[in-house]
Amino acid sequence: MKRYITLLFFGILNILIAAGCSSDDKGSDKPAEPEVIAPVAIEKTNSTKIYVHYMPWFETNESSADKKWGYHWTMANKNPNTVGANNRREIASYYYPLIGPYHSGDKNVIENHLLLMKYSGIDGVLIDWYGTYDVFDYRMVKENTEQLIAMLNKVGLEYAIVYEDRVTKSAVDAGKAISVTAAAKTDLAYMEKNYFDDANYIKVNGKPLLLNFGPIVLQTPAEWTNVFNTITTKPTFITLWDQSVEAGANASGEYAWVYKNNSYLTNFYTNTKPKLDVAIGSAYPGFKDFYAEGGGGAAIGWTIEHNNGVTLDETLSMAKNANLNFLQLITWNDFGEGTMFEPTVEFGYTYIEKVKAFAGVKSTESVFAEISKMYNLRIEKKSNADVQQKLDQAFNYFVSAQPAKAKQLINEIK
Numbered sequence: 001m002k003r004y005i006t007l008l009f010f011g012i013l014n015i016l017i018a019a020g021c022s023s024d025d026k027g028s029d030k031p032a033e034p035e036v037i038a039p040v041a042i043e044k045t046n047s048t049k050i051y052v053h054y055m056p057w058f059e060t061n062e063s064s065a066d067k068k069w070g071y072h073w074t075m076a077n078k079n080p081n082t083v084g085a086n087n088r089r090e091i092a093s094y095y096y097p098l099i100g101p102y103h104s105g106d107k108n109v110i111e112n113h114l115l116l117m118k119y120s121g122i123d124g125v126l127i128d129w130y131g132t133y134d135v136f137d138y139r140m141v142k143e144n145t146e147q148l149i150a151m152l153n154k155v156g157l158e159y160a161i162v163y164e165d166r167v168t169k170s171a172v173d174a175g176k177a178i179s180v181t182a183a184a185k186t187d188l189a190y191m192e193k194n195y196f197d198d199a200n201y202i203k204v205n206g207k208p209l210l211l212n213f214g215p216i217v218l219q220t221p222a223e224w225t226n227v228f229n230t231i232t233t234k235p236t237f238i239t240l241w242d243q244s245v246e247a248g249a250n251a252s253g254e255y256a257w258v259y260k261n262n263s264y265l266t267n268f269y270t271n272t273k274p275k276l277d278v279a280i281g282s283a284y285p286g287f288k289d290f291y292a293e294g295g296g297g298a299a300i301g302w303t304i305e306h307n308n309g310v311t312l313d314e315t316l317s318m319a320k321n322a323n324l325n326f327l328q329l330i331t332w333n334d335f336g337e338g339t340m341f342e343p344t345v346e347f348g349y350t351y352i353e354k355v356k357a358f359a360g361v362k363s364t365e366s367v368f369a370e371i372s373k374m375y376n377l378r379i380e381k382k383s384n385a386d387v388q389q390k391l392d393q394a395f396n397y398f399v400s401a402q403p404a405k406a407k408q409l410i411n412e413i414k
Contacts, residue, residue: 034393037400039156044121045360048319051202051280052117052329052341053162054125056104056144057137063103070137072336073101075294088345092294093335098343099375104144107151112375113332113342114148114155115398119367120352121359124158124202126211126328131164131187133171153200155399160202160209161191166216180217184227192231203236204252204278204326210235211255211280214243221248238278241268253278258287258330258339260302262314269322281322283315283358284330285351288338296336306338309350316358329355343368363403370407371398377413387413 059070061081069080075092080101082090091101102109117125127145130138152159168183177183195201196208203209218224224247228234236252238244244251253276256268265282273279286306292299304311319327333342341351349368374391381387390409397406 034389034396037396037402039154039399040401041156042118042121042401043362045362046121046358048324049123049326050121050329050355050359051124051126051158051160051326052122053331053334054113054127054148055331055333056127056148057130057141058102058104058144058333059137059140060101060103063105064140069101070140071296075290075296075336077295086345091335092290092296094288094290094338095335095340095347096345097333097335097340098345098348098372105140105147107147108375108378110148110151111378111395112371114151114157115371115374115395116343116352116368117332118155118157118399119361119371119403120355121361122157122329122355124160124200125152125332126160126162128213129161129163131167131171131183132190133167133174133176133183133186135167135170135174135176138167138170149195149198153198156200158200158202159195159198160211161195162211162213163187163191164213164216165218166214169217181223181226184218184223185230188227188231192233196233196235205236208233208235209238211238212240212247214240215246219246221246221250224248224250236278238280241272244276253280255280255326255328256282258282258284258304261304262311262318265315265318269318273322278326279324280326280328281319281324282328282330283312283319284339285309285312285341285347286338290336290338294336300337306347309347309354312351312354316354320358343372365403367398367403367407370403370410374406374410377410381413 057070057072061067061069064070073080073091078090078092080089080091084090088096089101099109099112127148129145130141132142149159165184168177168180171177171183172180177186201208218227228250237247237250238253238255239247239251241254241256244254254272256265269281287304289300291297329341331339333340341355343349343352352368374394377387377391390413394406394409397403397409
């Protein structure tokens with residue numbers, strides 16, 4: 001009898017303990033872990049692959065080791081620590097990013113940029129890349145690039161490298177490479193090992209796409225043959241317009257850029273494109289460089305006015321009429337030359353709205369303001385783990401093409 005009473009006592013005690021734990025769990029404020037969802041492509045009607053040229057070269061006083069703002073915000077004479085009207089910092093540009101000047105390796109900045117791209121119908125990013133050598137700010141650019149790459153797959157966007165072969169001379173001048181071809185071989189070997197095999201690295205004709213801004217230093221087919229002979233996978237190599245002759249048979253085509261006026265683009269589509277195996281067109285909102293005013297050297301010497309979006313309308317229309325397989329938007333964020341598609345104080349979301357229309361994005365739901373709000377909440381509530389976890393969930397909703405759920409979650413945060 002005593003044994004029965006003892007067992008009954010402990011049985012009741014266990015039930016009470018279990019009930020107490022259950023009650024405590026229900027009353028807990030601990031948020032649920034964000035649901036990780038695979039990225040889903042945004043539906044659109046335009047089959048042209050839309051890529052955007054991207055500069056990963058921005059640095060702030062908080063991100064740099066020497067606590068100084070990077071050259072691309074300052075040039076020679078601007079000080080972003082000086083805050084003027086409307087709480088705007090002094091930067092080397094006529095235009096001001098909607099999220100303010102930033103560090104290109106900042107996860108929150110990258111999240112903001114890639115979500116805006118995704119919902120405007122952009123398929124991928126063409127990353128302006130300065131190689132592997134620790135010269136000037138090249139290492140910082142490489143590190144920022146790899147922060148960007150780390151999030152691209154999560155968002156569901158592709159990428160490829162735009163190699164600045166001018167960096168090979170810098171590596172030689174700094175005593176870090178024995179020749180410009182040796183420097184290029186080192187850079188290409190790094191790309192092959194770390195980028196080309198990525199599932200979301202852009203492939204054209206079954207091979208990794210590699211653009212070159214030039215050639216500028218390696219200007220003979222023999223030099224490029226020498227460079228490419230050292231890697232296993234020869235890429236689909238695309239030079240700047242009218243410069244494929246410098247790479248010879250190594251080049252698979254050319255891409256258009258921005259220059260003086262739209263007539264150069266007309267010439268590319270009419271006379272050059274038909275001769276190329278691979279042609280990448282361009283669209284841009286305008287061009288207005290800050291070099292002279294910023295003390296960053298001589299002005300380019302010509303301007304393409306933005307004309308309240310008319311220039312972009314014209315270049316997108318030209319791209320549509322050219323029946324392109326590939327289009328490069330110039331650029332996401334070259335603030336020094338005023339070619340940015342990134343939302344600005346001056347133009348708001350106008351340019352990415354136009355891209356969205358060109359891409360034929362099927363969803364008419366407006367999400368750009370909430371993506372910006374998400375960035376602001378990331379910063380304002382950076383020490384609030386609960387809010388950050390909700391924003392992580394909103395990110396997962398955005399990348400899985402569930403914007404209504406993302407917007408609801410963001411707008412519930414106070």
